[in-house]
Amino acid sequence: MMKVAVIGCTHAGTAAIVNTAKLYPEAEITVYERNDNISFLSCGIALYVGGMVEDPQGLFYSSPQQLAELGVITKMRHEVISVDTTGKTLRARNLENGEELEDTFDKLIVTTGSWPVVPKFEGIGLDNILLSKNFNHSNTIIEKSKQANHIVVVGAGYIGVELVEAFQLNGKQVTLIDAEDRILSKYLDAEYTDKIEKSLQDHGIVLALGEKVVRFEGEGTVNKVVTDRGEYEADLVILCIGFRPNTVLLQGQVDMLDNGAIVVDEYMRTSTRDVYAAGDSCAIFYNPTGKAAYIPLATNAVRMGTLIARNLVAPTVKYMGTQGTSGIKIYEDNIAGTGLTEVAAKEAGIEAEAVMITDNYRPEFMPTHEEVMLKVVYEKGTRRILGAQIMSKVDLTQSINTISVCIQNSMKMEELAFVDFFFQPHYNKPWNFLNTAGLGALPEVPTIAKEGVLA
Structure with missing residues (x-):
């Protein structure tokens, strides 16, 4: 009988466990999870905080009971406290009573997932400075934000931007701080972020x-965030730095990148035999x-876990x-x-x-014909498609999935x-606007070398 141990149970862990249990019904599968819940969709935190999702149970797609039913x-x-990948043993501590088992x-x-980056800022220990990662965090954010008027979010990635929108819709005074000159700078070029920044500012x-x-100030509880260029009133701070x-x-014990990310091959195997990661x-x-x-994206996690x-x-x-599609x-x-x-x-x-390209997404004779902004990035010499970004008031986001497939298959602009x-x-x-983008980067047609060729 195959004994399988799983450490951590969010997106990747849940996918790995459920599929392993179905594929190998004889296997003995043990999962170690330090939280009291599993499979929380952290992508839904802002929706939950903003009140768009009222019942948080919908943000869980599995439970310890469901896993138990699978055996x-x-x-x-x-919490697993040590692993010996050569001897194939692990030690875990029961966080309820402190007992250890092997x-x-x-x-x-x-x-085992990821954890928010928390720099050692001065005053980081003050109350009301929160992280945004798991279910318990989201509940704390909701509770604390009820009493808060001035909320500062540090970090303008996806979670940070979604949270400031949610807080603003809940009637709060919101400040978004980031060391970069643009929000969402990892995901979008300036043509897009300029417009989104204006939209955020227009909403106050x-x-x-x-x-x-630089530091947080306050008597026991935070009341101010000080940066290298200003200070901002705050009775609640959310850190979303990455x-x-x-x-x-x-x-x-296994090969890793410099930041500690485990390197796996195309079959999800680490450099150590019988150790897999996702x-x-x-x-x-x-x-x-x-x-x-x-x-780190939920999509990558569920695919790799499966x-x-x-x-x-x-x-x-x-x-x-992956193309990092989001x-x-x-x-x-x-x-x-x-x-x-x-x-x-x-x-x-x-x-x-x-x-x-900026174009109306459908013919102008239609009653509405919203504008779509599409940018496609490609390699100069080969014209191989490298990336794309889209933005519109009408939902045309699925077309980015199409470009993802193009990148996956090393397609060129003329094929698009x-x-x-x-x-x-x-x-x-x-x-289609995707075709139009491709037409904008066709290869040059060779010129006629000598007269009379077409005669």
Whole structure:
């Protein structure tokens, strides 16, 4: 009988456990989870905080009971404190009573996820400075924000931007601080972030960009955030500075990137035999650059977790890598992106060009015909598609999934120009806007070398 131990149970862990239990009903599967809940969709925190999702149970897609029904032994509130990957043993501590236990395994699945980056700011220990990652965090944020008037969010990535919108809709005074000069700078180029920043400001949100937090001030409870360029009143601070892989347990036992992200092959195997990893604790293969990268997304996690189960006994289904495809809705704007931005391509040392189109997404004779902004980034020499970004008041975000497939398959701009998309006036124009972007970067036609060639 195969003994499988799983450490951590959010997106990747849940996917790995459920699929392993179904594929190998004879296996003995034990999961160790230090929280008192599993499978929380942290992507839904802002919706829950903003009141759009009233029943948080919908944000969980599994439970210890469901896993138990599959025959899985779930050890909740148990923290794994050491692992010996060679001897195939682990030690865990019961957080309720402090007791320790030892266990053995044939296969180890590491889905320990990530944890928010918390710099050692002066005053970080004051009350009402919170993180935003798990279910308990979201409940604390909701409770504390009821009494708060001035809320400061540090970090203008997806979670930070979604939270400031949620707080503003709840009638709070909100400030968003980030050391970068632009919000969402990892995901979108300036043509998009300029518009989104204006939208946030139009809704009364104060943007403090290009500012580094220096310290927090207050008597026991925070009342001010001081940056290198200003100070901001705050009775609640949420830190959304980014995430770091939670992989100290395996330090020195498997190959990792410099930031601690575990390196896995296309079958989710680490460098140590019978040890598999998935989700935010891992690096992924990033197709636009052809290199390993750290891109913590729920989509990557569930795919990788599912693949672990498929490849646990023998290599069966390969991971195709990722484009880091993601989307966000900010007020009326539907926004999505995939692959490299123009800025990121330059930073990766790739000579890139881009086509930017602004067009009505469907014929002007239709009663409404909202504008769509589409940018496609491609490699100059090869015209290979590297990335794309889209924004519109009408939801056209699914077309970014189409570009993701194009990048996955190393397609060129001229293929995007002439690929077969349907036309129907309700939905688009005879040239779909994706085609139009491709047409904007066709290769040059050779000139006639000598007279008389066409005679």
